[in-house]
Amino acid sequence: MIALLIRDLRLAMRAGGGFGLGLAFFLIVVVLVPFAVGPQSSLLSTIAPGVLWLGALLACLLSLDRILALDWEDGSLDLLAVSPLPLEAVVSLKALAHWLTTGLPLVLAAPVLAVLLNMPSEGYEPLIMSLLLGTPALSVIGTFGAALTVGLKRGGLLLSLLVLPLYVPTLIFGAEVARRGMVGLETTVPMLMLGGITCGAIALLPFASAAVLRVNLR
Amino acid sequence: MKEPRVTSLWTYANPKKFIETTDKLLPWVATLALICLVTGLIWGFFFTPDDYRQGATVKIIYIHVPSALMAINAWLMMLVASLVWIVRRHHVSALAARAAAPVGLVMTLIALATGAIWGQPMWGTWWAWDPRLTSFLVLTLFYFGYIALWAAIENDDTAADLTSILCLVGSVFAVLSRYAVNFWNQGLHQGASLSLDEKENVADVFYHPLLVSIAGFVLLFIALVLLRTRTEIRARRTRALLARERMN
Numbered sequence: 001m002i003a004l005l006i007r008d009l010r011l012a013m014r015a016g017g018g019f020g021l022g023l024a025f026f027l028i029v030v031v032l033v034p035f036a037v038g039p040q041s042s043l044l045s046t047i048a049p050g051v052l053w054l055g056a057l058l059a060c061l062l063s064l065d066r067i068l069a070l071d072w073e074d075g076s077l078d079l080l081a082v083s084p085l086p087l088e089a090v091v092s093l094k095a096l097a098h099w100l101t102t103g104l105p106l107v108l109a110a111p112v113l114a115v116l117l118n119m120p121s122e123g124y125e126p127l128i129m130s131l132l133l134g135t136p137a138l139s140v141i142g143t144f145g146a147a148l149t150v151g152l153k154r155g156g157l158l159l160s161l162l163v164l165p166l167y168v169p170t171l172i173f174g175a176e177v178a179r180r181g182m183v184g185l186e187t188t189v190p191m192l193m194l195g196g197i198t199c200g201a202i203a204l205l206p207f208a209s210a211a212v213l214r215v216n217l218r
Numbered sequence: 219m220k221e222p223r224v225t226s227l228w229t230y231a232n233p234k235k236f237i238e239t240t241d242k243l244l245p246w247v248a249t250l251a252l253i254c255l256v257t258g259l260i261w262g263f264f265f266t267p268d269d270y271r272q273g274a275t276v277k278i279i280y281i282h283v284p285s286a287l288m289a290i291n292a293w294l295m296m297l298v299a300s301l302v303w304i305v306r307r308h309h310v311s312a313l314a315a316r317a318a319a320p321v322g323l324v325m326t327l328i329a330l331a332t333g334a335i336w337g338q339p340m341w342g343t344w345w346a347w348d349p350r351l352t353s354f355l356v357l358t359l360f361y362f363g364y365i366a367l368w369a370a371i372e373n374d375d376t377a378a379d380l381t382s383i384l385c386l387v388g389s390v391f392a393v394l395s396r397y398a399v400n401f402w403n404q405g406l407h408q409g410a411s412l413s414l415d416e417k418e419n420v421a422d423v424f425y426h427p428l429l430v431s432i433a434g435f436v437l438l439f440i441a442l443v444l445l446r447t448r449t450e451i452r453a454r455r456t457r458a459l460l461a462r463e464r465m466n
Contacts, residue, residue, distance in 0.1 A: 144387065148380055158370050162384065165359040166391045169398040176402060197394065208387050215379040
């Protein structure tokens with residue numbers, strides 16, 4: 001299991017793995033927002049939590065098809081399917097590797113980009129907490145979407161169409177925690193809801209992902 | 219020896235039996251749907267008074283409420299059909315789920331469109347990010363994804379498996395979104411027009427034609443799904459026959 005995780009991490013970090021692309025995309029989205037809405041700092045700081053959450057979500061989405069597509073193409077997914085490791089564990093590890101290479105860097109980069117959007121400093125902690133709690137759900141849900149579309153050529157757009165509606169609850173609660181934290185409101189309730197969604201997704205979705213992967217490998 | 223008569227519901231999962239039964243059933247359902255729709259809509263549009271505050275716009279309720287109801291129930295029906303496919307692997311079930319999706323999507327769009335048309339004079343806006351409206355929009359996205367996934371996969375059984383799992387997961391997330399948006403914004407939309415609690419209902423003059431037109435929409439939905447399922451079964455049979463021809 002650990003070997004598989006390390007293998008995935010290595011593949012993602014080395015050349016062609018696309019590590020850092022998500023981060024760069026996140027940076028560009030955040031940089032483009034002031035060009036689109038204007039440079040007034042009060043407006044920017046109002047929308048900062050939402051923009052950061054949306055940017056993180058889109059950056060996550062961009063890297064989803066890499067979770068399984070490369071292993072599907074070179075056949076290592078078939079090998080993993082016949083290995084003693086249950087497929088549920090394989091998809092969980094893939095989601096974990098995706099989170100470590102995409103979600104975690106996004107969380108760490110978010111406060112830096114928040115400076116660009118003129119976010120007040122008391123908003124940093126809830127922003128980081130909400131992203132830390134929410135991005136694992138994004139990875140797990142995304143792995144489900146990737147498993148659904150892995151057998152398709154040009155499945156990228158379909159993947160977005162399938163995954164984005166599933167991201168709605170996570171985005172609502174995540175952005176709500178960040179927004180409330182920034183204006184100094186109580187964040188416990190949305191935080192608990194966000195944690196609940198993440199835990200539920202981590203607990204249940206690997207079974208669905210493994211089931212659709214089995215169908216696709218048939 | 220004479221075969222014992224099977225009267226289980228699962229008998230109708232046999233495509234041949236399904237076609238035979240619906241051959242008899244479909245004209246009745248379709249006719250009843252037409253009668254109910256014509257009665258309900260004409261009664262509602264021409265023989266009910268205008269509301270004292272909303273004027274004539276209140277009459278859009280006869281399209282809006284039934285289509286919104288069917289949009290949700292179509293998804294529920296797809297959920298049940300998907301479960302039946304996963305558990306018992308009856309092909310008719312998977313095809314019925316596939317057949318229901320575009321009908322449900324159209325119902326969702328009708329509900330959104332009529333709501334917008336009503337909202338413009340009443341709320342002063344075509345669209346508001348109200349929880350009910352938003353969750354309907356999310357439901358539309360789910361319908362689009364479901365239909366797109368069916369269309370994208372060539373192998374029928376694979377497509378049926380994947381879409382049914384998507385339907386299950388999607389249902390959970392659709393319900394989650396429904397309650398998440400409640401949390402996210404206050405509502406502008408009024409409460410339920412129909413409920414078991416008599417006091418919450420709309421006034422009787424509007425209520426009776428509304429019931430008729432809801433019955434009409436339900437029957438229309440059933441008729442369309444039966445028709446589309448039959449088409450799917452026949453299309454699949456044609457494909458099988460053509461494939462056999464090529465083999466020879």
